Amino acid sequence: MTDTQQLQAVENVLIGGDLSTLTEKDRLNYITEICGSLGLNPLTKPFQYIKLQGKLTLYATRSCADQLRKIHGVSIKIVDKEEVDGLYIVTARARDKNGREDEDTGAVSIGGLSRDARANMIAKAITKAKRRVTLSICGLGFIDETEADDIPGASPVMWEADTEIPKKEAHISPSEGKMPPLGIMPPEKEESSEDEDNDLLIEMRFFEDQNQEPLKFSSIIDFAEEYEKQMKSILQNKETPPRKRMTLAKQFEQINDSGLSGLPEGVMESLKKRRIAANKKLGAKK
Secondary structure: OOOOOOHHHHHHHHHOOOOOOOOOOHHHHHHHHHHHHHOHHHHHOOOOEEEOEEEEEEEHHHHHHHHHHHHHOOEEEEEEEEOOOOEEEEEEEEEOOOOOEEEEEEEEEEEOOOOOHHHHHHHHHEEEEEHHHHHHOOOOEEHHHHHHHOOOOEEEEEEHHHHOOOOOOOEEOOOOOOHHHHHEEEEEEEEOOOHHHHOOOOOEEEOOOOOOEEEEEOHHHHHHHHHHHHHHHHHHOOOHHHHHHHHHHHHHHOOOOOHHHHHOOOHHHHHHHHHHHHHHOOOOOO
16 A cells, blocks of 8 residues: 555544455554554454445444443433324433433334334333443444444444454363462463464463463454453462562563454553553562
8 A cells, every 4th residue: 555545544533434445454453543542452342343335444343331430430321202193202411420410312213113122112212311321421423233224225244353354263282280370370272283373473372481371362352352251360370479570460461462463452541551551469569
């Protein structure tokens, strides 16, 4: 892609909201940066793609709304429900931890529906109102997934982070007869051909002074998810004193620095910040 094409792609995203001209890797980086700026965990897929009016853009999922409510201390109250001309309209009021309030509505068509279908649509209206007011009070202009199906001509596109980068199953080769230290348990070994090893991108190591082979991943998302799981196993191991847990977690981060550096910056920083936050809960002074 030439410099002119790159600038055009960036302009399409920032001005036109169209991600279709970005490469798959750039789209992943873009989503990761958005998540980082909002404090969202990109591994939970808070956004999905949707084709809207010929543009590939994003909409917010339930995970996005749930995380935003927790981050901003948002409480929600349903203040009104009414049926007007075959529409069921719900009004929700949100209040954040700073006392700021906002209101928004969710409306669905219930005319001519059976009893069960009517009940489902009423529940959808409540959910839609709660999600819309959550996004509104948090200053996000994304549409919610409850609205995606209702937009004429819109086509939701399921985004799996693994599809952004060519994926192969993680290849795992732990040394025979050796147990990982301190509760760090690699996943079960999977069969893999020797040819696959040539394409592996990222290695995860558990310790430096033993001969256990590293776990190998061809997907940065697989690496990040497994890294997070292993870090939790260290920090939450109550059989190990808190100070020792903090030391082991830091060592685990250090020996996997090369793998972490291959992640999008937002993901890497998120993983490191979680270790630091966990340290504070364990009694770290800084």
